[in-house]
Amino acid sequence: MVLPPITVIEAELLEEGAFCFDFPHFCTLLHCAEGEAVQLVRYGVIHPEGSGPQHWRFRSLDLYRARLSRRLSRDLEIDMAGAALAVDLLERLRAGTVKARGAQNLD
């Protein structure tokens, strides 16, 4: 069966995305209460630019990290501190894997 192609206009580069979401917009995208987003910042899951919720600006990478943290909390029954640690470690692991692949190519 031939599927009709869908043209995707927007594809944002996660690592270099701009700080484009303000606090209310970020909460809307994440479908969370503001309190939960504040906790995510406090526990270091996400790292907005700016001081205080009124001035915070988030990137798509924050959205990715927040959702990953939620999935881990829900599925592995871990608290936010544990999820924050897991998200950081997974990101480091991913970066390490990429680096190792590059080194392998250079051997």
Place this chain on the structure above:
Amino acid sequence: MEYKDYYKILGVERSADADAIKASYRKMARKYHPDVSKEKDAEDRFKDLQEAYEVLKDPEKRAAYDQLGSNWRAGQEFRPPPGWGQQAGGGFGGGGADFGGGGFSDFFESIFRQQQGGGFRGSGGGGFRSQGEDSEATIRVSLEDAAHGAQREINLEVPTMGPDGRMRREARRLTVKIPKGIREGQRLRMAGQGATGIGGGPNGDLYLHIQFQPHPRFRVEGSDLYHDLHITPWEAVLGASVEVPTLDGDVRMKIPAGSTSGQKLRLSQKGLPGSGSKTPGDLYAVIQIVVPKKISEPEKALWNQLAEISDFHPRR
């Protein structure tokens, strides 16, 4: 449909208590969680785990499941006992709030959803609304596409809720714009292209992990490219002007006289372009002096002559 042995899936005895079930789930969930695991069938294994835990952690559901008896074997053809839908209290499921996002098996549905009367399924029932899960996939791109930017078609299977309210995998073809200057390991986010939302909820996002295809001529380190440049011994000794490939076509490069194997010659800004305003990487030609394996008699004579007159002694 096939019978599922939830105890076997969770790796516990039928007599296991709630703590043992929870501990086993947590241990196995860490191993098979799709965000963590590198196992090939992690997603399917994790779904089975979630389903098994959903049943065994809940005393009512577990009791109902146990009523089926212990003579069933995993994978055995299963049909609910006659009158199953009318018995057992109708308290299962809880109206969909426990729905894990990936959809449970037909076996689960046949046992625990018959009491729901369709209230959970479909977008109209119960007012349950949830965002679709994010999806992740890996896309392999060539260095040329990374350097120049490109559009590539990808085929994916994305979890979607069908008209019958059941989650299934739907084939989807997307045209993706690969931004110029993208790097290995970076991720592209495509808003709304993940799993379909439930009950009118928004779709999840799709994340594409970029992986470079191996290139026959270049290796990549960051934004720099490396090329093994094969030269003859006389080009190494005398120096030469040789063609070197780049992602934009061949260029000529001067090999200095007296070059040795392993030496790197830099072609500035001929590596991968920087994304945005970043400076492009460099291309390093790594010299590899290659000697002929077969030589003619006249060549042999000349090499002999060179050996006789040369006072070069690298081991002294």
